[in-house]
Structure formats: structure tokens, C-alpha cells
Amino acid sequence: MNTKRDPIRYLGEEYQRLAEEGLTWEPRELQGASKPVSKVDGREVIVLCSNNYLNLSTHPNVVEAMVRATEKYGAGAGSDRSIAGDTSLHRKLDRRLAEFKDAPSSLTFQTGFMTNQGVVAQLAGEGDLYVSDELNHGSIIDGMRLTKADKAIYKHKDVDDLARLMEEAETHQPAYQHIWIVTDGVFSMDGDLAPLPEIADIAAEHGAGVYVDDAHGEGVLGEGGRGIVNHFDLTRDQVHAEMGTFSKAFGIVGGHLSGSEELTKFAMNKARTWLLSGALPPSVAAATIAAIEVMENEPERVERVWKNREYFLQEMKSLGFDTGHSETPIVPIMCGESKTAKKLADYVWKEGLYVLPIVYPMVARGMARIRVQLCSEHTQAQLDEAIQAFKKGGEQIGLI
Numbered sequence: 001m002n003t004k005r006d007p008i009r010y011l012g013e014e015y016q017r018l019a020e021e022g023l024t025w026e027p028r029e030l031q032g033a034s035k036p037v038s039k040v041d042g043r044e045v046i047v048l049c050s051n052n053y054l055n056l057s058t059h060p061n062v063v064e065a066m067v068r069a070t071e072k073y074g075a076g077a078g079s080d081r082s083i084a085g086d087t088s089l090h091r092k093l094d095r096r097l098a099e100f101k102d103a104p105s106s107l108t109f110q111t112g113f114m115t116n117q118g119v120v121a122q123l124a125g126e127g128d129l130y131v132s133d134e135l136n137h138g139s140i141i142d143g144m145r146l147t148k149a150d151k152a153i154y155k156h157k158d159v160d161d162l163a164r165l166m167e168e169a170e171t172h173q174p175a176y177q178h179i180w181i182v183t184d185g186v187f188s189m190d191g192d193l194a195p196l197p198e199i200a201d202i203a204a205e206h207g208a209g210v211y212v213d214d215a216h217g218e219g220v221l222g223e224g225g226r227g228i229v230n231h232f233d234l235t236r237d238q239v240h241a242e243m244g245t246f247s248k249a250f251g252i253v254g255g256h257l258s259g260s261e262e263l264t265k266f267a268m269n270k271a272r273t274w275l276l277s278g279a280l281p282p283s284v285a286a287a288t289i290a291a292i293e294v295m296e297n298e299p300e301r302v303e304r305v306w307k308n309r310e311y312f313l314q315e316m317k318s319l320g321f322d323t324g325h326s327e328t329p330i331v332p333i334m335c336g337e338s339k340t341a342k343k344l345a346d347y348v349w350k351e352g353l354y355v356l357p358i359v360y361p362m363v364a365r366g367m368a369r370i371r372v373q374l375c376s377e378h379t380q381a382q383l384d385e386a387i388q389a390f391k392k393g394g395e396q397i398g399l400i
């Protein structure tokens with residue numbers, strides 16, 4: 001009998017180690033709907049850390065579509081989309097999303113994570129190469145890990161470094177069959193944008209594919225929130241694969257892959273997360289279709305989220321806060337040490353703000369921050385209250 005091995009003890013030890021380093025993640029409890037002001041851990045607080053950029057999760061049309069579809073189609077799809085769960089609503093969502101995105105084709109998945117993991121795992125394999133931004137989302141990283149493709153990582157947003165790696169790739173023997181450049185569109189911790197037009201140019205020179213993760217760009221960037229490909233006025237011949245999520249600006253849950261017919265047909269037949277896992281409830285598809293319609297009919301929501309972002313950013317800057325490299329409604333408040341970010345988050349929580357400290361290992365050591373995310377339905381009064389709380393907290397802990 002091997003008494004050294006123990007299947008459970010190390011789990012507790014690992015948790016203890018994380019706790020000692022102050023790295024455990026303990027989410028607060030949301031006790032009602034996700035709104036600009038929500039009940040969290042028993043208190044009404046201004047929520048500045050939700051991905052619900054357009055506040056569509058509580059939009060009456062979206063909620064009604066979900067309830068109605070549940071009544072008609074039941075609670076679950078009964079199967080994977082690939083078997084017996086591909087309802088008319090799932091197919092309609094594919095078509096409506098492709099129209100919204102102005103893409104030849106879209107395929108919806110259960111989550112954005114599963115889209116990346118399933119698709120990236122199949123696009124490239126042995127004899128191929130992925131070239132990836134160093135700050136790409138974990139779901140892309142996991143997808144790449146599932147392949148036998150080579151991986152080259154370029155410095156964050158550094159197109160010279162990318163060009164250099166691509167030149168180097170040309171000398172590889174035997175020649176790579178396929179090369180994909182993969183990038184987040186909006187980087188979630190800094191709120192900065194990928195230099196997608198330059199990336200597309202470099203890719204075109206080498207016959208490489210471009211895969212962009214638009215999770216934080218949809219609903220925010222481009223005409224009426226159509227996303228980053230629209231924002232930069234790029235074509236589907238320049239950006240070959242665009243993925244996104246319905247869990248952020250769309251306010252619900254789900255993921256998608258958009259691009260050519262060849263791309264979505266390939267994904268449908270190869271991505272194991274699509275083939276081997278249960279379909280989204282039909283009601284979720286119906287609600288997402290309703291959310292697309294709200295985006296089309298109420299483009300002022302997108303304008304409001306940008307107006308709120310401009311106001312908050314300028315006020316925070318004028319107070320002396322370092323807001324990093326934000327180019328979107330994600331506004332980091334740079335704090336340096338993890339302790340400082342935690343202190344500031346605790347202080348403003350007492351003042352009625354819900355924000356999250358983002359610390360190592362989510363960001364590099366010494367780059368801890370509070371990540372603020374603005375929504376379209378935050379009022380000016382709520383933003384002023386938030387700014388005042390940050391001002392007091394920032395002064396109290398000596399950050400400004």
C-alpha cells in the first residue's frame with residue numbers, strides 16, 4: 001500500500017497556499033438581476049464590474065422572448081445540436097447573427113469559451129503554426145494546447161514582433177502548411193484594441209489566416225455594436241474567423257463563430273465542443289435573437305455606453321488616476337501592488353460600489369488594478385457617486 005500518495009490532501013494544501021498568497025477568488029453573491037444598481041451580498045450597490053454593457057439582460061423584449069420560447073419549446077433542447085437538439089430557434093439565431101455581423105455565415109455554440117476551445121483546437125494541427133498575442137484569453141490558449149501545431153507568441157500588440165515571427169516562420173523546414181494569427185479584439189484586462197488592420201496586412205503577405213476574439217468588442221465597437229471587424233472596416237477576406245460571446249453585451253449566454261461558409265461548416269463537423277455537448281436551451285436562442293433586434297433598433301444604447309465611458313475616464317484622469325491604455329468601456333485603475341488594489345476595492349465597496357481588484361496571476365505582478373466596466377444605463381448621478389467614492393478612496397490610500 002502506497003501511503004505517500006493521497007488523492008485529496010494536496011487539494012486543501014494548494015488552496016491554503018493560494019489563501020496565504022491572497023490569491024483565492026471569492027465571488028460576491030448577486031441577489032437579483034444584473035443591473036446598474038443591484039443587490040449584492042445584502043446591499044444595494046452600483047455595479048461597475050459587469051459585462052452587461054448594454055444592460056440587455058433585463059430588457060423587456062429579451063426577457064419576454066425567453067419566457068415565450070420556454071413555453072413553446074420547453075426548458076431544454078433535449079440533445080446536442082449535432083444530434084436531436086438543433087431547433088428552429090438555434091438555426092434562426094445563426095442566420096440573424098450572420099446578418100447582423102454582415103458575415104456569410106455564423107454558427108452558435110454554448111459559450112464563447114467552448115467556441116475558442118473547440119475551433120482553435122481544430123483549425124491547425126501538425127505541420128501548422130499558431131502565432132498568438134501574449135495576452136490572449138485563456139480559452140484560446142487552451143484551444144492551442146489541444147493541437148500539435150507549433151506556437152509562436154508575439155509581444156502584446158507588437159506588430160514588428162509579429163512580422164519578425166512571420167518572417168522566421170517562412171524559413172521553417174518543412175514549410176508550414178497553414179498559419180493562423182490569433183488575437184483578442186479587445187483585451188479584457190486593459191481595454192485596449194488589437195491592431196487588426198496591420199495584423200491583417202501581415203497575414204495577407206504570408207497567406208495566413210486571421211482569427212479574432214471579439215468577446216468585449218461586440219455591442220460596443222463598430223456601427224451599432226457590430227464588432228471589431230466592422231469597426232476597422234475590414235472584410236471577411238482579411239479577417240477569416242471572428243468569434244464572440246452572447247454572455248457580455250448581448251446580456252445572455254452563448255458563443256459564435258462567424259466567417260465564410262467553409263469555416264462554419266468545417267467547425268460544425270470538427271469542433272468537439274459543438275459536436276459532443278448539449279445545445280443551449282431554445283429560450284436562450286430566442287432571447288439572443290431579441291437582443292440582436294434591440295441592438296438594431298436602439299443604437300443609442302451603444303452611444304450611451306461610450307458617453308458614460310468618456311465621462312468616467314476624463315473625470316478619473318483629471319483626479320490623477322492612472323487609467324492605463326483603455327480604448328473601450330473597460331477602464332483599468334492602475335494600483336501597482338495587489339494590496340493597494342484590494343484596499344481600494346474594499347474602500348469603495350463600503351461607499352456602495354461593486355468593483356473587482358484584478359491581481360496576479362490574472363495580470364503581471366506590480367500591475368494590479370481595479371477594472372471598471374461602464375454600461376449604457378448607468379446614470380450620470382451614479383457615475384458621479386462612483387467618481388466621488390474613488391476620489392475619497394484614492395486619497396485615503398495615497399494613490400492620488
Ligand SMILES: *Cc1c(COP(=O)(O)O)cnc(C)c1O
Nearest residue numbers: 111112113137188215245247254
Ligand atoms: C469572456 C471571454 C470569453 C469567453 O466567453 P464566454 O461566452 O463567457 O464563455 C472568450 N474570450 C474573451 C476575450 C473573453 O473576454
